[in-house]
Amino acid sequence: MEHFETLLAEKRGNVGLITLNRPQALNALNSAVMRELAESLAAYDADEAVGAIVLTGSEKAFAAGADIKEMQPVSFVEAYVGDFLGGWEAVAATRKPLIAAVSGYALGGGCELAMMCDFIIASETAKFGQPEITLGIIPGMGGSQRLTRAVGKAKAMDLVLTGRMMGAEEAEKAGLVARIVAPERLLDEALEAAAKIATFSRAAVLMAKEAVNRSDELTLAEGLRQERRLFQSLFATEDQKEGMAAFVEKRKPNFGNR
Numbered sequence: 001m002e003h004f005e006t007l008l009a010e011k012r013g014n015v016g017l018i019t020l021n022r023p024q025a026l027n028a029l030n031s032a033v034m035r036e037l038a039e040s041l042a043a044y045d046a047d048e049a050v051g052a053i054v055l056t057g058s059e060k061a062f063a064a065g066a067d068i069k070e071m072q073p074v075s076f077v078e079a080y081v082g083d084f085l086g087g088w089e090a091v092a093a094t095r096k097p098l099i100a101a102v103s104g105y106a107l108g109g110g111c112e113l114a115m116m117c118d119f120i121i122a123s124e125t126a127k128f129g130q131p132e133i134t135l136g137i138i139p140g141m142g143g144s145q146r147l148t149r150a151v152g153k154a155k156a157m158d159l160v161l162t163g164r165m166m167g168a169e170e171a172e173k174a175g176l177v178a179r180i181v182a183p184e185r186l187l188d189e190a191l192e193a194a195a196k197i198a199t200f201s202r203a204a205v206l207m208a209k210e211a212v213n214r215s216d217e218l219t220l221a222e223g224l225r226q227e228r229r230l231f232q233s234l235f236a237t238e239d240q241k242e243g244m245a246a247f248v249e250k251r252k253p254n255f256g257n258r
């Protein structure tokens, strides 16, 4: 992939790895990051050889939030007319599984970016928070919605209103984080999870992600109906025949319809 200014994008086997790379600003998320991340995610989404994607930052910071220096002079009209931060929707619109590997600070937009991913693997050093209130603003990339869905109203209110940080253990207990690992294991753990996902039926993986994400949007009855239709449709795939034949024949499946 072409060279980016604010991140590194490389393929590790059938996994796309994106590393935020603005160390001088603790990976603060400016418009260049937004553009380049959307572009690299779209490229991996379109790349048949990629089955899953890992998004990470540095040891010190996944991302310390939206870029305060870029935001400082923005007027309401500029923000509104230009749909400021609207472009970040592209991250949540990624169709392939996207794993956030979080070490250090994931604050403000950094926490919100991690929450746009499908699940978060955190290093023991991870610190999550929505400190926007300390700057005279509120979360603007989904924090009030995704954090509340992830950890419930009580803890979301605590974090959004006080601006305090929560460590990896509290975040895992609260349901924000899927796994905690030692700092030196973080990237390997995320890459191994992504590589495993990439071995499964591509259609089943995309439908699994779609079905789980619908739970945020639909009523239970509609969600169950949607899940059942997706489930039933997988019986039209070669991968379902292969997966079940492999089980019966006591061998490893070889999923082909990518």
Ligand code: CAA
Pocket: 024, 025, 026, 028, 029, 064, 065, 066, 067, 068, 069, 070, 085, 105, 107, 108, 109, 110, 112, 131, 132, 135, 138, 139, 140, 141, 143
């Ligand atoms: N935007 C721009 N620059 C940032 C930044 C941010 N969000 N976070 C850190 N930086 C810069 C600092 O300005 C500093 O740059 P200089 O060396 O040029 O001064 C550099 O990164 C290193 O930061 P610190 O010296 O502050 O590092 P530290 O280890 O002392 O503190 C920190 C780390 C606690 C994370 C602290 O940097 C901090 O509080 N950052 C801001 C966190 C924040 O408020 N995030 C929310 C932003 S608003 C938002 O995200 C809105 C939204 O919902 C989308």
